[in-house]
Amino acid sequence: MWGRAALRGAAAGLAGVAVMTAGEKLEQRITHRPNSYVPARTLTALATGRRLSESARPPVRNHVMHWGTGAAVGALRGVWSAAGLRGWRASAWHSVVRLATDQTLENATGVGSPPWTWSRQDQVVDLLHKVVYSFATGLVADRLIPPLRGPRIVRDDGPSRVTRGVSGTRGAGGLWD
Structure with missing residues (x-):
């Protein structure tokens, strides 16, 4: 099931x-920002232990890392949907996971730089x-994947208000509902 x-x-x-x-392609038409090959350089560093030069532009590796990371982090969002962690709040938290995944891999390999050193x-x-x-991932996941657990009682406005959630365990609630 998981x-x-x-x-x-x-x-x-x-x-x-x-x-x-x-969205990136549309943004690039407006801003004239070039394609980033950081994903390709990150994948190369992870797979081989060597770093490519800043001028290296391997498109196949770029796509493998770009789409592979999306699928891997999407798998986590799928498990969240099944566990009852659904909706816009789960998608907002998932954004943090996606950003953290990229930054961890890029900075651990020495390919990237911390985001606070970037331009605004x-x-x-x-x-x-x-x-x-x-x-987008959350919208699709929540439609494709039913919750695997039954409703639970969630207290989200203190002890006086009780609402129904979608997960299978009792909890403080509110954050994911």
Whole structure:
């Protein structure tokens, strides 16, 4: 059951990458920002332990990392959907996971630089694209993957108000509903 959710989540992640990529291409037409090959350089560093030069532009590796990361992080979102972590709040948190995944891999390999060293425009552009990815992925995942657990009682406004959630365990609630 969790494996199926992860596979469907990976498919949702691929859909999210497609939406993000379309948004990136539109943004690049407006800003004239060139393609980034950081994904390709990151994949090379992870797979071989060597770093490519800044001028290296291997398109196949770029696509493998771009789409592969989207599928992998999408698999997690699929498991979240199955576990009852659904909706816009889950997608917002998933944006953080996507950003953290990229930054961890890029900086651990020495390919990237910390985002606080980037220009404000680059920070905003990267954040917006990853948010688009996560919300598109979440929309597809929540439609493809039913919750695997029954309703639970959730207290989200203190002890006086009780609402119904979608997960299978009791909890403080509110954050994911």
